[in-house]
Amino acid sequence: MVSKTFGSAVSGVDANLITVEVNVGQGTSFFLVGLPDSAVKESQQRVESALKFYNYRMPRQKVVVNLAPADIRKEGSAYDLPIGLAILQASEQVFFPDLEKYVIMGELALDGKLRPIKGVLPIAIEARTKGFKGFILPKENAKEASIVNNLDIIGVETIQEAVKFLSGELAIEPLVTDTRDLFYHSQDYSEIDFADVQGQENIKRAMEIAAAGGHNVIMIGPPGAGKTMLAKRLPSILPALSLQEALESTKIHSVAGKLGSDSSLLARRPFRSPHHTISDVALVGGGGNPQPGEISLAHNGVLFLDELPEFKRTVLEVMRQPLEERKVTISRAKVSVDYPANFMLIASMNPCPCGYYNHPEKECVCGPGIVQRYLNKVSGPLLDRIDLHVEVTPVKFDEMTSTRKTESSESIRTRVENGRKRQEKRFKDHPDVFCNAMMPSHMVKQICQINAAGKTLLKTAMERLGLSARAYDRILKVARTIADLSDSEDIKVEHLAEAIQYRSLDREGWAG
Template sequence: MLARVRSGALMGIDAVVVECEVDMAMGLPYFNVVGLPEGAVRESKVRVVSALKNCGFELPQKRITVNLAPADIRKEGAAFELPIALGVLAAAKLMEEEPLGRYLFGGELSLDGWVKPIRGVLPLAVAARDGGYEGVMVPAANAAEAALVEGIQVLAVNNLREAVEHLTGEKPLAAFTRERGSPALSRGRSTPLDMSDVRGQADIKTALELAAAGGHNVMLCGPPGSGKTMLARRLPGILPTMTFDEALEVTKIYSVLGLLGDDQTMMRERPFRAPHHTISDAGLVGGGPTTRPGELSLAHHGVLFLDELPEFRKNVLEVLRQPLEEGSIHLARATQHVTYPCRVMMVAAMNPCPCGYFNVPGRNCQCKDYRVFDYHSRVSGPLLDRIDITLQTRPVEYHHIARADGEEPPSAYYRERVEAARERQRARYRDEPGVYCNAQMPARLLRRYCKPSPKAESMLEKAVHTFGLSARAHDRILKLARSRADLEGHERIEDVDVQLAIDCRQMDRRGWLHTNTHGGPAPVQQNTAFNQVRRPERDSWPPEDP
């Protein structure tokens, strides 16, 4: 006899419906699984037989063949064990096949018949909704995750006997309902890092606020101890809360890798990933034998922090070019082609030279000129062109270090302004699918929403000719100026917005790498346009004494 049950196989962060065909025929007792199964799937036949026997089901002594179709898609993981077991029961006429056609099934079986949690339940639920199925039957530990997808019925089962009793109508299960306002879906922020911990560096804080408002890439170059890493790790604290669609995309990635916590249903915090500089290119962008997502995709809609940027291998840095531009990474392997999303804010930090003190007043750099240029050449021009904000950090002065607690603006101050700017962008791009902030704006929308004033346009034209900026740099300056205008709440891009955006690209001006005529380091460039922007230290922060 032949029976059919449907499950799902992961392709990237999506699930493809897989039909489990179970054939039971006369012959010597034998259990075979075909259809391009990998190791764990081939071993499932042993667990399925033991689980069925320990749950009290007597199987006839026949030849059992399981085909996982389509056969050209690689099947991996233990999620096929529950549907295979149900298909074997239907083929043996121990239950009806008709109820099996209404659901997608997924679950790992223990030898005693208990259903264990699996990876990729959220993509399976999305596939059930898109395929017109009534719902999914999944392990009880994964039910809350599957319930994030609306419009389908979620059946949570603890063991194989429960699944059979529901499908036969003996003991129907109640559909799982997600609790509204559960802790996993709350807006609370778990990070204790606050921007008020950073002393001084008002210019850099303003630049990070601007980057957070529009989702722009940042590079910080400065001596050791100037706060580069400290500032970068506090950036997620000023980013706006993810929308439901953004959170769903991030959750799918973490679900595929099995990285969701036991009590975590949905990713609400924007991810922050900081891989070590010894990482491989496959570890960063994804790949390997099973084409798993890399750190770039794990930082989707969040922050990818690359500390000590020149220490990364050149081939690792160069693979970032296309993903940073397109917001996705395409991986082609012998058996499959997958696409992972990777819309990230890349924040990079580096020293100005190998010893760390080139161009730093009061410190004597021990590096020869050729070593400094060689150090900076490790970061290629095309990659640098894709970074919107490149600034120098300066050593923190003593009067900033000695400031009392409460004199530095907290993350809440910046987050409030960033949230207001992002709300203007959400309203602007509400009819543009996949565009959530200014940095993601495609070229066709640039002329519509980034219209500078005549004075601002003249300033931008002069900067392009003076610094030899590329067309990409021109567009990124306009997007950055658009974010500055959103922060200040005005519709048209003014000259101060463009001036600030130009000043945020210091590394386009290679003159700062040259030493002065006396052989010592040139003075650190000042961020001139930052003197014209809102500063919390002199405007609304700290609050006036009563």
């Protein structure tokens, strides 16, 4: 007898429907076909042990399991449950009248219990798109899948529960989540606040501009000046995620297996801070079975690279293309997947190996040429892609001990959101552009027009700093954001002047 059910294969952040067909006939062998990997092939032993635990039997006949379409590679152990249920029906041990109405996924333990799987959210979205009645999966993953409405989410703990549910012996109430209610109630802001930062008003201003326009930032300053403290507080002034952005980010974390069993929807902007020993594959994604990297996990959020020159140069160089295209494409001989990577890059670095070059009080002990070599670890093309270069100076004792209240993240965020609303209105006819930092060159020419005085100022700055065409665009984008924060329709000379000053590493003398 032939039995059929459905599973799914995740490719990138999307899922493809997989048909699981089982035929039990004359013979004695077990065949698993349809381009399975080793983990899928090993399902025979897990399925057999799980069935025996509940007094079912593995057919002592010829069993052919086909995973179609056969040209898509099947990976992982999540096909155990659909294979086990299809074998039970094909061998006529149990009859499931609605087996083909459900997408079924789950990894079996030897005692028949179900273990959680990755990529549940894109699978649930695909199941709803294809018109299935429901999705049967491990109970630990049910909360994550339940944010997809118009789909019955049936969480089960064992294969026996799945058997009883499908045969009508056990009623399981589908898990239902009000996605919008969950999203808006999860949007509590972080406990860390810019009100904790004493002094550093110029850096806070740069962070506000970066948040308002989605700009990348690099902070250069001595140890203990507060670079990391400021970077960690950036998400607290970013606009709240929209529901669409939250779903995009949740899909990526679901595929990477980064969502816990008690979480279902990311409501806060991601903040990723990888260590400087990270490999290029871990940063941008990849591997034999392609997985999203840190830049994709930071999608719609912040990627913080502390001690930037300590990262391997190859690691930093692979970020150049994703920074421009807002996505990363991972190509293999048989597969090519795209992961979104629309993130804000925040980097910090010391000005030299000892950390005290240009320090107002302490003397730098680095020898001749050492500062130049240290700064050269970060390439010019990468610095070109960073809009704001900010010098962080040590906090003075009087500021550190001051009891004066500093501005909170909430009040800064209000101004940032007002700036973003102006941009939202400006780019309403451009679905791929959400903020000033994302404007392509042709749009910069249309939107960031400056008067004669501004052109003279910018020409002087370009000649003295030796800026590239890309840096020219960056200055105009930052100036446009500063104008938005000032509720100004036009880019004025003072806006341009402030934008130009955020190019510290382009100045003469910084090379040592």
